[in-house]
Amino acid sequence: MMLEFKDVDYTYHTLSGETTALKGLTFGIERGQFVSVIGPSGCGKTTILSLAAGLLQPTGGTIEREGCDCGYMLQRDALFPWRTVEQNIYLPLEIRGEKSAEAKGKAVALAEKYGLKDFLGKKPKELSGGMRQRVALIRTLAAGAELLLLDEPFSALDYQTRLEVCDDVQAIIKNEHKTALLVTHDISEAIALSDKVIVLSARPAKVVAEHDITFGDGTPKSRRNSGQFAHTFEILRDELGI
Amino acid sequence: MKNVHQYSAGHIAFLKGVRRKKIIIWSARLGLLVALIGLWELCAQLELIDPFVTSSPSRVVATIGELYATGNLFYHIGITLMETLIGFFAAVILGYAIAVALWLSDGARKIFEPYIVVLNALPKIALGPxxxxxxxxxxxAIIFMTIIVSIIVCIMNTLTGFLQVDGTMLTLMRALGANKRQTLTKLVIPASLPQLMxxxxxxxxxxWIGSIMGEYIVSRAGLGYLIVYGGQVFRLDLVMTATIILCxxxxxxxxxxxLIERIVTK
Known part of the structure; x- marks a missing residue:
């Protein structure tokens, strides 16, 4: 298992009281899997990612991670506007104090491999929204992350860009044999991208159902074009209670 | 830069229009200044106003000449400029350092907040005696006055800039495992550069308020001194001259x- 939540509880404390966000949450992700978590809004999806990243500690239960290299991809790309694309990609290396030419070379090679060669010297504002998310992904990968945590990374994009970036990001993650955990409220996105979809209940979040998605050839496009897409969509929708 | 020949006629016309507007605004600005000075001089010459009380451009020029001839012009300018610049840099640098310290420690920020608010509201001239x-x-004393007049605003503005840094970027830094020092140097300081400007x-x-106020309270030289002295001996030419130099x-x-802002935030 790349990541395993065992009976995890998480409680938020604020002055106005305490909120149980997660209660007895159990699920696992195999190495190389692309797993999506869907659930009603406010059910604690982002909490799950923060726990997986180690930014929060569970109140109860255990979280096991194979290795600790996880990269976070956020709703907005969070590229630093004063840095060029190349310097943005180096950011994780700088923070870990890796200044070797080898590490930087690897990062640039990765960027070039995925079509960013001509953009390395540009500032983020000169790039389209889709291109910026690709840079954000390469920044995450260049850090050597094995497990990618994706927090609705497409939700800030317009619909057409979203479809394009969705396919783009999934292809790169698969191609690099990375493991990914995506949280989203978008059912069709979850079906199109994932090997497994986990459905959560409203707060406190528990696992309602897990579905292995096996149809299509693994690409989002083949999934969307498959006859089973609509059927799976309806099942998930019922489980969400919408 | 693209070559002009590559632009369409419509675009060239657009650029011309923008340029023309700019020229009109600059000519109006200069014209207004010339008109005001001309009107002031004319009224004084025709004795519609009493030049003894209002001075006049020609008398200001004469006063500047006189100050220059006696070697006093650059002496007074130099003193005030020195006080203002030392006070300015000390306030900006110290203010920045204090803002960094307050950013680093949430506890310190909360403890000092009411003190800063009160010091900001206090009219600094009350501290004169x-x-x-x-x-x-x-x-x-004058440099100290300059510093206390400017530093509180420097601290508050800089700190506001630090605290306005995008939350997503802070989360990113946290997820990357950055420590406070790295978050400060790699994110917070560059992100708050426009605010610093x-x-x-x-x-x-x-x-300038601080140094002139300081000179009003206590001084033996400087532009503020000239203004106070000129007022006391009823030499309003001197008051006007010093004020115009100050402007x-x-x-x-x-x-x-x-200009620094244009270069830095390009």
Whole structure:
């Protein structure tokens, strides 16, 4: 298992009281899997990612991670506007104090491999929204992350860009044999991208159902074009209670 | 830069229009200045106003000449400029350092907040007598006044800039495992650069207020001294001259900061 939540509880404390966000949450992700978590809004999806990243500690239960290299991809790309694309990609290396030419070379090679060669010297504002998310992904990968945590990374994009970036990001993650955990409220996105979809209940979040998605050839496009897409969509929708 | 020949006729016309507007605005600005000075001189010459009370451009020029001839012009300018610049840099640098310290520690920020608010609201001139007793009647007192007038705003503005840094970017830094020092140097300081430039602009104005106010309270030289002295002996030519020089200096200092801003935030 790349990541395993065992009976995890998480409680938020604020002055106005305490909120149980997660209660007895159990699920696992195999190495190389692309797993999506869907659930009603406010059910604690982002909490799950923060726990997986180690930014929060569970109140109860255990979280096991194979290795600790996880990269976070956020709703907005969070590229630093004063840095060029190349310097943005180096950011994780700088923070870990890796200044070797080898590490930087690897990062640039990765960027070039995925079509960013001509953009390395540009500032983020000169790039389209889709291109910026690709840079954000390469920044995450260049850090050597094995497990990618994706927090609705497409939700800030317009619909057409979203479809394009969705396919783009999934292809790169698969191609690099990375493991990914995506949280989203978008059912069709979850079906199109994932090997497994986990459905959560409203707060406190528990696992309602897990579905292995096996149809299509693994690409989002083949999934969307498959006859089973609509059927799976309806099942998930019922489980969400919408 | 694209070659002009590659643009369409419509675009060239557009560029021309923009340029023409710019020329009109600049000519109007200069024209207004010339008109005001001309009107002032004319009224004084025709004795519609009493030049003894209002002075006049020609008398100001004569006073500048006189100050220059006696070697006093650059002496007074130099003293005030020195006080303002030392006060300005000390306030900006110290203010920045304090803002960094307050950013690093949430606890310190909360503890000091009410003190900063009160110090900000306090009219600094109230401290005049204390400053004279503590620091004497030399430049030190005036520089100190300049610093206390500007530093609180420097701290508050800089800190606001630090605290306005995008939350997503902070989360990213946390997820990457950055420590506070890295978050400060790699994210917070570069992200708040535009705010720092704003702070500098505000501090220019405040530093001039501080140094002139200081000179009003206690001084033996400087432009503020000339204004007070001129007022006391009823030499309003001197008051006007010093005020006009002050306008020019403050404008020039602001222009320098604006230029630095253009270079830095390009």
């Amino acid at each position: 204390l400053i004279i007793i503590w620091m004497g009647t030399g430049y030190t 704003n702070t500098l602009k505000v501090a220019v104005g405040l530093a 020019a200096l403050a404008g020039a200092m602001y222009a320098v900061v604006a």
